[in-house]
Amino acid sequence: MKLLVINGPNLNLLGLREPDIYGRQDYAALCDMVREQAQRLGVEAALYQSNHEGDLVDAIQQAYGVYDGLVLNPGAYTHTSIAILDALKAVGIPTVEVHISDVSQREPFRQISYAGMACRHHIIGHGLRGYLEAMQWLAENLPR
Numbered sequence: 502m503k504l505l506v507i508n509g510p511n512l513n514l515l516g517l518r519e520p521d522i523y524g525r526q527d528y529a530a531l532c533d534m535v536r537e538q539a540q541r542l543g544v545e546a547a548l549y550q551s552n553h554e555g556d557l558v559d560a561i562q563q564a565y566g567v568y569d570g571l572v573l574n575p576g577a578y579t580h581t582s583i584a585i586l587d588a589l590k591a592v593g594i595p596t597v598e599v600h601i602s603d604v605s606q607r608e609p610f611r612q613i614s615y616a617g618m619a620c621r622h623h624i625i626g627h628g629l630r631g632y633l634e635a636m637q638w639l640a641e642n643l644p645r
Contacts, residue, residue: 502542502569502570502639502640503544503545503546503567504545504568504569504571504572504636505546505547505567505570505571506535506571506572507550507557507572507573508531508548508550509575509576509578509579510551510552510553510577510578511552511577512531512550512574513550513552515528515530515601515629516530523602524601524628524629528550530629531629534629534632535632538633538636538637542636542640544636544640547568554582554585555584557575558584561573562588562592564594565592568594569639570594571594571596572596572599572632572635572636572639573596573598573599573616573620574600574601575598578616579613579614580610580614580615582615585615586615586616589616595639595643596619596620597621597622597638598616598620598623598625599624599625600624600631601626601627602626603625603626604625604626605626606626621642622635622638624638
């Protein structure tokens with residue numbers, strides 16, 4: 502099984518950006534956690550991060566036929582990007598949406614998830630651990 506973990510804008514600034522909301526661990530720590538979880542689960546995992554909406558759309562499209570599942574944190578594009586929603590719908594790759602913070606308890610605009618409309622599962626507000634839970638969910642729910 503091959504998984505692609507996609508992170509949107511500003512997630513490369515983990516540890517710096519609003520640490521009271523997103524925690525103090527940096528993006529490198531997240532990448533290490535994902536790699537360790539992949540090894541535990543016996544799956545392959547690649548990571549991709551971009552601050553640019555079109556790059557995220559390209560990554561989703563290029564995942565077609567290559568990856569069995571996606572873990573997606575579109576960052577702020579969660580609440581604005583119909584292009585990401587359309588890309589997810591077009592490729593049909595099983596996707597788990599992840600958000601580090603509990604967006605349901607934040608500003609009203611953060612409570613809308615366009616990308617989430619195309620996702621099979623959602624893990625919201627579990628910190629970086631949510632990525633590991635998403636990988637676990639895909640490993641348990643997708644055929645090998």
